[in-house]
Amino acid sequence: MKKGNPYGTHRVIEPKGSLPQPALKISNDMEIYDNEILIDVDYLNIDSASFTQLLGEAQGNIEVVKFMIMKIVKERGKMQNPVTGSGGMLIGTVQQIGNKLIDSTDLKVGDKVATLVSLSLTPLKINMIKKINPDIERVEIDGKAILFESGIYAKIPSDLEETLALAALDVAGAPAQVQKLVKPGDNILILGATGKSGLMCCCKAKEMIGSEGLVIGQARNEKRKDFLESTNFCDKTIIADVLDPIDVLDKIHETLNGNEVDITINCLSIPNTELSSILPTRNGGIVYFFSMATSFTKAALGAEGVGKDVTMIIGNGYTKNHTQITLDLLRDSKKLRNIFEMKYL
């Protein structure tokens, strides 16, 4: 077997010197290097911002989305949306392990795994798309993928259904970052609280704030607000238009008697919501952007433009123990698990 670089630079075709994630094109030749793992893929979970963009461009036509996914993977060697830059993750079965890794990895051939590195850097070959379930952004395929030596993964636990684990692990970073970030007594605004990562963040934030803080969940309409209230994950819920920052600010002022929140967590999947995250956050507070549709310049210049002294953090899908934290959340909250089973199985 040929010797590979831990970060997979040996697969970069264009531009040279780049790492696989920012690269325009990588090799999806399925003959593995000595430090790679070959995976027989069952499902892709497309990143929410990416799937929203694809579905919009295809005007809701799933056959066109299939065509677009096949085209992207053929051109780039990986499933990276050219507009959003984002990917998603996959679930599959270990088929072959490179010589160099056989003794060091805890994986063996036949193990069921979810890759926790983004599809935007994962060599992927799709023979056929069997089915797309647009409600949960899941693509069932016949295909193969490569996991690099530095790539993180999770073995699918035996006590959770595999599609349930996949749905949760897809956003594993979010609740784990909330656990690191939120302190007792904090007032937290969660934008996009009714989505997958939003629900997990609400549930985890509620656990962290104690009796003095407040979790405020934003929903886009009455129906979603009713659903959110039924979960009891939030202390307060608001209906606000995330494309209208002044509306969001007003609703938070109403809820907190003229004050702003300590931390805003953006779990949305549409563009242009930077200022809706910045304005309702107090000076000295934190804005955490999980949305892959976030624009760096809109956030940076937006905060400066309104003279807001907030710390703005780029959501990192990886943090220590994030798999454990996320799966435990599903195990500990029967309500969350029920919702996930209803929505994402």
Next chain:
Amino acid sequence: MKKGNPYGTHRVIEPKGSLPQPALKISNDMEIYDNEILIDVDYLNIDSASFTQLLGEAQGNIEVVKFMIMKIVKERGKMQNPVTGSGGMLIGTVQQIGNKLIDSTDLKVGDKVATLVSLSLTPLKINMIKKINPDIERVEIDGKAILFESGIYAKIPSDLEETLALAALDVAGAPAQVQKLVKPGDNILILGATGKSGLMCCCKAKEMIGSEGLVIGQARNEKRKDFLESTNFCDKTIIADVLDPIDVLDKIHETLNGNEVDITINCLSIPNTELSSILPTRNGGIVYFFSMATSFTKAALGAEGVGKDVTMIIGNGYTKNHTQITLDLLRDSKKLRNIFEMKYL
């Protein structure tokens, strides 16, 4: 006078409901609202990422850059680069103050001010571009601009030359954020250390780390490294290619006996440097992105892709007392002031 909104939403033409910064087009009608300030503009300082992009697209032709700036301002009502999304700032003289502000502002007609909100949200009308100095990204114009009620500004101090103050205030956020971020004993990597914000960050970081920490400045070639060493702002200097993350990582490993830094500060002005900032930073460390050429998704997915547990912060051009901190740095470091006088007057 008509009544205006503090954030300037009354000037947004497209799309409605947006704030002026993300808006595609705002009104640059120079009849002021009751909470606006009219400024007779002397100079624009174009943001470094924006100027680099304009100059590149114009293939170095300054007349073409002039044309492009006039066209952007005509189309958008503000100087916001459509590719980078960024702006810059301006210096000028207060010409008129809205009725509502006359009693509350500390400004009076005739005061010389620098606006510290981005040009990307500032209504601007250019009658003529007199001169462009590409070395310092400064555009001398005959024109007018509007400062909103929420807009931050600095009066030009009497003990510093006005172009010197402008050059420093343009990147006022950078050293002020370094002062908040860096602790004694930290090892700090500054990418783009020889540029304007890079030099200020090195100088401030050196002040903060004490005797145990190290400031490591990155330069792109021997000549710039020699210059950087002559400043004594850094404890170590490295030559590394910021488009090659493995090269940057190797150089840091060499410098720190196989370890990574605690904090990396990205002061570059070119795209695709996200992983060069992430890889040389230790797990649990911080990456601070000042570069307006940073891509949100490349940073987020890049860190996840290499399994790096770092906190990535979006550079905020505003923080409390940033003007004071920045101007004091110029006052306290004779060396820094000399360099600024040589390079930016």
